[in-house]
Amino acid sequence: MTTPRRQIKLGAFLMATGHHVASWRHPDAQADGGINVAHYRKVVETAEKAKFDLVFVADSPAGWPRAKDREAQQRSSQGAHFEPLTLWSALSQVTSHIGFVATASTTYEDPYLLARRFASLDHLSGGRAAWNVVTTGADVSHNFQIAGHPAHADRYARAEEFVDLVLDLWDSHEDGAFPRDKDSGIYVDLDRVHQLNHKGTHFSVRGPLNVPRPVQGHPVVVQAGASEPGRRLAARTAEMIFTANQTLEDAQAFYADVKRRLPAYGRSPDQLLIVPGIFPVLGGTEAEAQRNHEEIQNLIHPAIAWEILTRHYQGRDLSGYSLDDRAPPLPESTELNKSRLTLVSDLVSRGNLTLRQLYLAVAGARGHREVVGTPEQIADAMQQWFENGAADAFNIMPPVLPRGLDDFVAEVVPILRRRGLFREEYEGPTLRENLGLQRPENRFAARRGISAAE
Amino acid sequence: MTQRQLHLNLFVYPGGHHEAGWRYHGSDPDRVVDISYYQELARKAEAAKFDALFFADGPALADNIRYASRFRLEPLTTITALAAVTQRIGLIATASTTYSEPYNLARLFASVDHISNGRVGWNIVTTGAAQAAQNFGLDAHPDHGDRYGRAHEFLEVVTKLWDSWQDDALVIDPQTGIFADDDKIHEINHVGAHFRVRGPLNLSRSPQGRPVYVQAGSSEDGRHFAALHAEAIFTAHQNLRNAQDFYADIKARLRGIGRNPDHLKVLPGISPYIGSTTAEAEALHDEFNDLTQPAYSLGVLRRMTGLELSGHDLDGPFPRHLIAPDPDRAEASRFKLVLDIVDREKPTIRQLLHRIAGARGHWVTVGTPEKIADDIQTWFENGAADGFNVMPPWLHGGFDAFVDHVLPILRKRGLFRHDYQGQTLRDHFGLPRPDSLYATETKRSA
Numbered sequence: 001m002t003t004p005r006r007q008i009k010l011g012a013f014l015m016a017t018g019h020h021v022a023s024w025r026h027p028d029a030q031a032d033g034g035i036n037v038a039h040y041r042k043v044v045e046t047a048e049k050a051k052f053d054l055v056f057v058a059d060s061p062a063g064w065p066r067a068k069d070r071e072a073q074q075r076s077s078q079g080a081h082f083e084p085l086t087l088w089s090a091l092s093q094v095t096s097h098i099g100f101v102a103t104a105s106t107t108y109e110d111p112y113l114l115a116r117r118f119a120s121l122d123h124l125s126g127g128r129a130a131w132n133v134v135t136t137g138a139d140v141s142h143n144f145q146i147a148g149h150p151a152h153a154d155r156y157a158r159a160e161e162f163v164d165l166v167l168d169l170w171d172s173h174e175d176g177a178f179p180r181d182k183d184s185g186i187y188v189d190l191d192r193v194h195q196l197n198h199k200g201t202h203f204s205v206r207g208p209l210n211v212p213r214p215v216q217g218h219p220v221v222v223q224a225g226a227s228e229p230g231r232r233l234a235a236r237t238a239e240m241i242f243t244a245n246q247t248l249e250d251a252q253a254f255y256a257d258v259k260r261r262l263p264a265y266g267r268s269p270d271q272l273l274i275v276p277g278i279f280p281v282l283g284g285t286e287a288e289a290q291r292n293h294e295e296i297q298n299l300i301h302p303a304i305a306w307e308i309l310t311r312h313y314q315g316r317d318l319s320g321y322s323l324d325d326r327a328p329p330l331p332e333s334t335e336l337n338k339s340r341l342t343l344v345s346d347l348v349s350r351g352n353l354t355l356r357q358l359y360l361a362v363a364g365a366r367g368h369r370e371v372v373g374t375p376e377q378i379a380d381a382m383q384q385w386f387e388n389g390a391a392d393a394f395n396i397m398p399p400v401l402p403r404g405l406d407d408f409v410a411e412v413v414p415i416l417r418r419r420g421l422f423r424e425e426y427e428g429p430t431l432r433e434n435l436g437l438q439r440p441e442n443r444f445a446a447r448r449g450i451s452a453a454e
Numbered sequence: 455m456t457q458r459q460l461h462l463n464l465f466v467y468p469g470g471h472h473e474a475g476w477r478y479h480g481s482d483p484d485r486v487v488d489i490s491y492y493q494e495l496a497r498k499a500e501a502a503k504f505d506a507l508f509f510a511d512g513p514a515l516a517d518n519i520r521y522a523s524r525f526r527l528e529p530l531t532t533i534t535a536l537a538a539v540t541q542r543i544g545l546i547a548t549a550s551t552t553y554s555e556p557y558n559l560a561r562l563f564a565s566v567d568h569i570s571n572g573r574v575g576w577n578i579v580t581t582g583a584a585q586a587a588q589n590f591g592l593d594a595h596p597d598h599g600d601r602y603g604r605a606h607e608f609l610e611v612v613t614k615l616w617d618s619w620q621d622d623a624l625v626i627d628p629q630t631g632i633f634a635d636d637d638k639i640h641e642i643n644h645v646g647a648h649f650r651v652r653g654p655l656n657l658s659r660s661p662q663g664r665p666v667y668v669q670a671g672s673s674e675d676g677r678h679f680a681a682l683h684a685e686a687i688f689t690a691h692q693n694l695r696n697a698q699d700f701y702a703d704i705k706a707r708l709r710g711i712g713r714n715p716d717h718l719k720v721l722p723g724i725s726p727y728i729g730s731t732t733a734e735a736e737a738l739h740d741e742f743n744d745l746t747q748p749a750y751s752l753g754v755l756r757r758m759t760g761l762e763l764s765g766h767d768l769d770g771p772f773p774r775h776l777i778a779p780d781p782d783r784a785e786a787s788r789f790k791l792v793l794d795i796v797d798r799e800k801p802t803i804r805q806l807l808h809r810i811a812g813a814r815g816h817w818v819t820v821g822t823p824e825k826i827a828d829d830i831q832t833w834f835e836n837g838a839a840d841g842f843n844v845m846p847p848w849l850h851g852g853f854d855a856f857v858d859h860v861l862p863i864l865r866k867r868g869l870f871r872h873d874y875q876g877q878t879l880r881d882h883f884g885l886p887r888p889d890s891l892y893a894t895e896t897k898r899s900a
Binding site: 022024025026027029031032035037060061062063070073074075076077079080081082083085086087089090091092093094108109110112113116117119120121123124142143144145173178180182185186187188190193203204205206207208209210211212299301 | 474476477478479483484487488489493512513514515516519520521522523524525526527528530531532534535536537538539553554555557558561562564565566568569585588589590591619624625626628631632633634635636639648649650651652653654655656657658745747
């Protein structure tokens with residue numbers, strides 16, 4: 001008997017009309033995708049038909065940062081989009097195997113309410129829910145009752161406590177806590193229902209949850225920040241980490257660093273999957289792929305270009321510059337999204353980019369890896385990272401939807417299959433089974449000395 | 455002119471509304487977190503052309519869980535899942551103004567209204583259960599008056615957020631590259647005693663403009679709130695006279711502030727025990743009461759009245775004199791309702807437990823389909839109701855009996871629709887679609 005070959009896991013990272021900032025203007029895009037549930041349904045069905053592990057949407061509890069420039073503001077397609085947990089609740093009903101990753105903020109949400117919604121989604125989907133834990137990089141405090149956006153370190157301190165609380169709430173009823181015995185009249189076994197009585201720095205929560213334990217025990221926990229506190233949080237609590245790396249070397253260094261941290265928390269390296277994003281621009285030939293890329297880059301209006309640049313320079317006045325001037329150094333420290341800024345800075349210093357090259361470099365994948373080429377070249381790029389300690393899985397980031405995912409599924413997935421790198425069939429009905437992640441033991445049962453095998 | 459028609463919601467309660475409904479042989483307690491169980495109910499209710507499904511909620515687990523079905527799925531995710539497998543039926547979820555952030559809640563409801571193509575309603579509650587406070591870091595549950603103060607401002611904030619994109623704000627013209635008209639998207643810049651929210655919402659205006667505003671408290675604060683804001687009110691009455699008084703009071707309040715009284719639908723709860731003969735229906739009702747467990751029922755009574763009666767002779771008279779005056783509790787509508795039963799019927803403790811076991815104080819009717827239809831018609835035609843929340847004692851059978859036997863009679867009498875006339879919940883309830891506050895502003899300045 002041979003051990004099954006390690007295979008790539010695939011996520012479809014969906015932006016309404018595609019990842020490229022101008023995607024909504026592209027003839028192959030569903031221009032109103034952000035508020036068109038039929039569009040999302042079609043895209044998710046495509047991903048499920050191709051046996052993707054999961055679909056994923058990013059989120060922020062605010063309008064996307066509003067440009068000061070009205071020209072740019074009204075050209076942005078990102079101001080109107082579904083709330084992720086409701087969107088996935090609906091689509092979980094018309095699919096059977098694909099996992100649903102919803103992003104939700106530990107800074108701007110409440111642990112009891114959020115634990116309930118994810119537990120509920122996990123029940124609704126039959127064990128296919130995952131939570132992408134974010135602390136929210138952008139300052140959206142103006143929509144909430146807190147005095148200003150918390151500093152990076154404070155957000156992560158709150159996130160550590162928040163995640164533990166949510167895990168405890170999901171465990172507040174043990175598996176098998178519900179005899180629901182009509183004859184005796186006993187509905188629940190009180191010995192298997194637990195109050196948390198948590199009193200911490202940021203929260204005090206009594207519990208228990210009023211939703212029974214999720215099908216997966218816990219929805220899969222995902223983390224997406226690559227800063228030092230982000231890596232610590234991921235190493236301790238996450239089962240997938242969504243990351244942005246430009247080069248094999250950077251990706252390998254990140255991969256090794258995160259995996260190295262796991263034993264300190266009593267975890268093995270296969271309990272945390274590393275998932276870089278990849279933005280594939282396909283063509284029948286390399287030249288055609290380049291033309292496809294140029295076609296969409298040319299749809300970026302100058303007002304949007306300057307808006308992107310202003311955001312990366314954190315509001316600095318760039319009026320003395322033209323797009324063909326060399327990009328000045330980017331600001332060094334930020335309390336916002338740390339890991340992404342470092343990455344763009346590296347691009348600037350590595351490539352001596354002009355401002356035009358800088359905005360073109362981030363307009364598509366916002367710092368994720370872009371691969372422009374033939375299906376073979378894209379499969380090669382994935383295989384190289386997968387087999388060289390840089391990735392366990394990929395988030396595919398279609399530049400334009402639905403076309404970008406249709407093309408990837410039709411042209412790249414068969415190559416990965418031919419090479420034995422991607423599944424023919426789902427391993428099981430839950431996201432954990434497909435990702436090869438264990439169903440977690442109940443924390444309270446463990447404390448009572450009851451093994452998960454019981 | 456077409457005859458005035460009933461509005462009917464199916465009030466879905468895990469396991470059914472009778473507190474021992476989960477023990478009834480026809481019930482399916484193992485399926486209370488299985489979405490297919492609710493899908494089946496939703497499809498049945500839609501086939502019966504019901505106005506809406508309604509889900510109650512509170513952000514805490516009740517204390518008294520050992521003998522009753524108190525666990526549930528979270529309502530907003532649940533109704534969105536049901537939106538995906540239905541076309542026309544309305545979907546009403548409860549959410550708390552005391553324990554939610556307005557921005558987050560506004561997004562959730564707007565999102566569901568988009569996904570369901572305009573079928574969502576929000577049952578606005580301030581959360582009566584004190585144990586919720588301890589899940590949200592509060593030392594004490596805010597008192598009744600404070601909760602309503604916050605609720606008024608909460609509603610103001612979410613209304614502005616739902617209106618922050620005018621209906622025609624989206625342009626989506628790939629040729630010119632204009633996605634949205636920035637003049638029609640508004641920061642709300644709300645600053646009040648409880649909330650400070652800038653906005654705008656990150657979602658365009660939803661098909662109904664705003665979810666249908668539903669309210670379910672009948673205290674003085676609750677009535678005042680409903681008169682100002684609500685478009686449907688869920689209420690609990692034990693008899694025609696009380697229901698008429700409430701109906702007249704609420705409609706008068708609307709006229710008093712210049713609102714059209716037809717724009718608030720009064721929908722009492724009704725929990726029907728249906729048999730082909732009166733004796734059969736009564737036997738069914740008795741069967742349910744025999745399944746009650748005093749250890750549970752006494753807890754319900756304690757929460758409603760503050761009285762701890764375990765150890766008392768259940769067949770002795772209810773000790774009315776032990777009820778202490780409690781200014782906070784005195785405002786609660788359910789407390790008044792229990793006192794009213796006690797004063798009117800002079801029950802034993804066990805009789806009172808059975809009276810509230812059926813539907814937590816809602817109206818329980820027992821009889822043949824004709825009798826149930828007569829009851830409904832009487833209330834509907836005598837100024838007590840615009841329709842009902844149907845509260846089956848158990849699921850699904852209790853609902854099937856209503857649809858199969860009572861509904862055809864109501865239809866024959868011309869009291870209930872044969873098919874939907876519109877697409878949205880507002881259409882079903884006969885409610886107008888509100889203009890955006892900001893559209894009016896733009897018109898004025900133009």
